[in-house]
Amino acid sequence: MASLSSERQLRFRWNDHMQHVSKVLTLQRLEEQFCDVTLVSDDGFVMKAHQAILASTSAYFQRVLSEVASDQYPMIVLRGAKFREMSCLLDYMYQGNTQ
Structure with a gap:
C-alpha cells in the first residue's frame, strides 16, 4: 500500500460555485423542479420551495x-404573510437579497 505522501491528490476549484448553486436553485424553485414543500400565503397564493433551503436559512x-x-411533502400555510412578502422572503432565502 502506498504511503499518503506518495499518493497523488486531486484538487478542484470552482470559483463561482456558490453563485452558480444559488442561481440554479432559484431557477428550480421558479420552475417548480425538485421542490418538496408547498407554501401558502394568507391571501391564498401557492409557492413551491426546497425544504433544505428553507431549513438552512430559517430557524422557524x-x-x-x-x-x-x-x-412527506408538507404544505405550510403562512398566516399573516401576503404573496408579495412571501415572494421577497423566498428571494432572500435563496439569493441572499431581494430585488
Missing part, C-alpha cells in the same frame, strides 16, 4: 420541517 422552518416525516 428548521423547527417546523424537522417535525415532518422525510417521505
Whole structure:
C-alpha cells in the first residue's frame, strides 16, 4: 500500500460555485423542479420551495420541517404573510437579497 505522501491528490476549484448553486436553485424553485414543500400565503397564493433551503436559512422552518416525516411533502400555510412578502422572503432565502 502506498504511503499518503506518495499518493497523488486531486484538487478542484470552482470559483463561482456558490453563485452558480444559488442561481440554479432559484431557477428550480421558479420552475417548480425538485421542490418538496408547498407554501401558502394568507391571501391564498401557492409557492413551491426546497425544504433544505428553507431549513438552512430559517430557524422557524428548521423547527417546523424537522417535525415532518422525510417521505412527506408538507404544505405550510403562512398566516399573516401576503404573496408579495412571501415572494421577497423566498428571494432572500435563496439569493441572499431581494430585488
